[in-house]
Each structure stands twice: as C-alpha cells, then as structure tokens.
Amino acid sequence: MTTSIIKNQNQTYDLGNSDLRLKDIIKTLPKECFKKNRFKAWTNVAIAVLMVALGYVSIAISPWFLLPFAWIFTGTALTGFFVIAHDCGHRSFANRRWVNDLVGHVLLLPLIYPFHSWRIKHNHHHKHTNKLDEDNAWHPIRPEVFETWGPFRKAVFEGFMRNRLWWLGSIGHWAVVHFDWRNFKTKDQSSIKFSVAVVVLFAVVAFPLLIATTGIWGFVKFWLLPWMVYHFWMSTFTIVHHTTFDVPFVAAHKWNEALAQLSGTIHCDYPRWIEFLCHDINVHVPHHLSTAIPSYNLRLAYKSIKENWQPYLHDESKFSWALMKEITDKCQLYVTDVGYITFDEYHAGR
Template structure:
C-alpha cells in the first residue's frame, strides 16, 4: 500500500502543510525530486523520488516529515541477508513464555467481556465509544490466534490449533485458511503479485475492470473506507475451497465448521436473549471495529510512498521484511489491548517471535539496523497519502493514484478536505 504521487508540492523552503495547500497548477517540482530524477505527474502532487533509500540523511528526513513518518531508512546493502538480521537479535526474543501466552488469553477474554458489559450500560449517545473499545478488545482475540498460527504461542502444535480456532470463532475467521494464506504473505511480503495481504493494482488489470468493478475498487481502496477493506479480503480469501490443495482441505473444512458452529449457535443465542438489535449491538458493531484495526494495521504496516512492491525477479527478502515493513506507534491503550501487533518489523524479520518479545526485538533491530527502518506515529498526513495516492503500481514512482491520467472529483475532494496535520 504505497503512494503514487507522493508529495513534495513546493520548493524546499516551504513547510509541508503550506506546500500541500498550494494549487496544483502553481506547484513546482521540488529541487529534491529533480535531483532524484522524478518526473512531474499528470495530476495531484509531484511524484515520489525514485531510490529514496539512496538520498542523503537530510533529504530523507524532509521526505519523512512531508509523508508523515518519523524516519525513512537508507537502502539496505544487497549483501545483507535475512539470516544476518535474524542472527543479530538476542536469543531470548525467540523464547516462549507460557505464562505470558495464557495471560494474553485471559486479558483478551476479560477485556472483551468487560466491553460487552460496557455496551449494555452505555446510554445511546456513548455507544460508539463502547463499540470502539469492544472492537479493539476483539482484535486481541485475533492477535492471540495470530501467534498460534505462527507457532509462537506454545510448543504443542495441537494446543495452538485448538486455541487459534477458538479465538477466531467469534470473529467468523476460519483459522486454517487464514494461517495458510497469511504465511504466504510472510513468505512474499511486498512482492507484486504473490503477496496475499495487499499489493498495488496493476495498470493492465485496472484497464480490464468493468464500470462496476472500477467504482467498487476506487471507492473502497481510494478512500477512508480502505480501513475496512479487510472485510473483502476476509471473504475472498478464506471461504473458497478452490484456493487450497487437496492435502490442505481437511483442516480447512474443520476451521470452516468451527465458524459455522458459532454462526449456527452463537448468533441465535444472541438474538434469543437480546433481539436482533442485540446482534447488531453486541456482535456486529464490535466486529466492524475489529476489521477497522485489521485493515488499519495491515495498510499502515505495508504502505508508504517510498517503499516499493517488487516483481519476483527483483525481490529481496531482507529489504522487504526489514525496510519494507513500517513500525507505527498507536495510543497505548490500543497497543495493550492488541498485544503490540503494531510492533511489526521484528515479526516480519522472524514470524515466530511471540508478541511479548516484539519490543525487545525492535530495540535490538534499532541498535543494529535502525538506519534502514521506517517508523511513524499514527497520523492523518500519512493516511491521506494512502487514501488519495497509494493505489496503482508504477515501476519508477512506486505508486500513482487511480486518477493518474486526469484528476477525478472523488479524489480531488479528498485531497482538499481530508486533514493533513500530523
């Protein structure tokens, strides 16, 4: 998820905010972009300079500020391997702690139970706040199952399969199909076609869209609705048996049966005791909150104007996992309820690091490889680029927006009205 026409709308002396407010017709291609070899785009903001990782520290610092990041890393040398990075981390970050693992289960269950009580006593005007808390608590269930899927919960795989399946049931997320496809995402992070979590739209694919497809993709991938796009991903990737081998299908069917059981028993019980509004109030709205975080974490982890997706023949595992994954800080209560899933770079360097060791692993990576990492704090400026520009794959610029040929009102309005403060 990275940007297409990436942002440097004014000469170097102007602030990012003033630059973004200048009319497109009056915008000058910045000296920095010219030095980097970037061409002026057809619409929107000037293009992201190519080979950002090779710019000077000062240039990357200014780009980071304009894009909404704390830092943009240098390009990792070609001779560094993923194993080199893994071996640099202390061995204790790979160790499993059953007390912390099961403690997460207890926190996830109790925080979600508390959120349901909160929903039950909240006056109607305050329900959105209770739903936000509940959706965040529900995301903790996913993170526990996420560690199970990566074999980072227990030394017993059967225990991991059972816990993962149970934690995913209320989410209507089939554990085994998710595990298979998510591991493919880790094996092919930021690879142009093979990455199953996200990759930019290719121009030749976009040219084949019907009017209805064009409307749906532009609406849901080119606006703040992108922060719920995981619902489409959930449906497309995890319920189609044709996406799995014959050897995989028996375990896939068990996971599908588990979520089917929750739908067949859990939903009717909720309706019986609380009515149809209760199903919306106690399950659907928290579930939508959970998908907000699922989408947001995924988008922010893997979308930045300067981070390229690469075709398989050009892909480099070390660069994709260390430099192609974004560390983002969120409000501390979110990080607590979601078990530090936002501390994501070490998870991509080695997916078997349990959630409770991610911060120590990040400290190690910063010490040894920090100059190659991208970091940010969750902010609107970064999201604005993602919504309005990070859409279509471009070999030179990483991204161009859906309306790269001629600016369209749908995107022009967003570029004007979406907030751009950090």
C-alpha cells in the same frame, strides 16, 4: 532511507543491490526474543478475555450516547483475540501444535474467522512480502491489471480509495478468500473445511441464540458493530504495515527477502491503550524478520533491530487521520519500477 551504503557486523551492504540475507539480521537478535514464555502467553489470553468481557458489560449497561465508546473498546479488545490467534498461527504461542490450533480456533470464533484458512494465507504473505503480484495481504494494483477490469469493478475500487474506505478492506478479504477451500492446495483443504465448519457451527448456534434473547438490535449491538471495529483495525494495521508512497513492491526477479522484510515493513505508533489491547502488533518489523518471535517479545526485538540495522529501517509513523489520508490519496495504483501514482495521474496519462 538515509544512506545507500552501510556497514554492519563488519560487512558492507549496498541498499540498492544488497547481498544482505535474512539470517544475517536474525543472528543479531537476542536469543531471548525467540523464547516462548508460558506465563506471558497465558497472561495475555487472560487479559484479552477480561478486556473483551469488560467490553461486553460496558455495551450492556451503557446509555445510548456512550455506546460508540463501548463498541470501539470491545472491537479493539476483540482485535487482541486475533493477535493471540496470530501467534498461534505462527506456532509462537505454544510448543505443542494442538495447543496453538485449539487456542487459535477458540479465539477466532467470535470473529467468525476460520483459523487454518487465515493461517495458510497469512504465511504466504510472509513468504512474499512486498513482492509484486504475489503478496496476498494489502497489495497494490498495477494500471495494466486495473485496465482489464470491467467498468463496475473499476468504479468500486476507485471509489473505495478516493472515499477512504480502507477500513472495509479486510471484510472483503475475509468473505472472499477464507471460506472457499478451492482457494487452497489440495493437501490443505481438509484443514480448511474443518476450520470453516467450526465457525459456521458457532454462528448457527450463537447468532440465533443472541437474536432470540436480545432481538435484531441485540445482534447489531453486541456482535455486528464490535466486529466492524475489529475489521477497522485489521484493515488499518494491514495497510499501514507495508504501504506508503516510498515503500516499493518489486517484481520477483528483483525481490530481496531481507530488504522486503526489514525495509518494507513500517513501525507505526498508536495510542498506548490500543497497543495494550492489541498486544503490540504495531511493532511489526521484528515479526517480519522472524514469525517465531512471540508478540510479548516484539519490543525487545525491535530495540535490537534499531541498534543494529537503523539505516535500513523506514521512518516510523504515527497513526492519525492525516496518515490514512496520505496513504489513500497517494497509494492508489502502482507502476512497476516507478512507484505509486494516483487515479488522477493515471487518467491524465491515458
């Protein structure tokens, strides 16, 4: 942050004790940002399907030494499937709910991701972004919570962060959270059961068929490894969107919705081919201001946000190994009202 007091739209806001409301920001965005465009939406679907198909062809014909490149490309293209389903989950893909639900379910099938489970949990993240103990995406662990864990769980988590295994994070989240309808409110459980049944049925049919025609290696080659690349990007996008040593997570009584969404969300640039295949999900600040903005309008919205609200924005970052090393090295535990500390600092203070 570059200043503690800014003036915008003929009003003055204090960054530390802000009267800023989310609707103040949304009102400054061009109306075009919120317009759904059927042609753009379905063009993105066509591009995603074409890129995934191209990826699978490349896996099928690549010699062994080119397979890693084919897996990376295909897994990244599959992430594009998820991003379009992400629009569907926020009802920003189509006007009709049944279209959003149908497209969302179909695109998440090869990822074995229950659509309604993800949609409901993800909307909770948007309602409580960077709220300590409430945000259910990639959230920090407080020392007092860490201390209640058993030795094995502590060792796993500490090793996970120290060894920079962030890229496995979304696999655990997928497996633990999204298949048990008891994790959801009673009113949502029928939808959850339906989505779980859809992906389980797909897996029961598709996986044995894939193994029968290509063998166990074919299952690993065509599904498992691209799927792991997809989870690499899921984990990476999620942690980078809201995590750096100077982005605070605050208690509920101090939480300001507008500041959490505007200042607690980080824009990160990735290589252009990744941004293309993933439909600009990295342009994440406008998405947190309003989930009604379709992915193809994120850049237009971000341009406006930078023009009107630049002093609120966190510095942009650029994806690199150095960035991920910094995040995993510095953002290990979180002390309320203080910020992130490392495991070494935690152990030294005991």
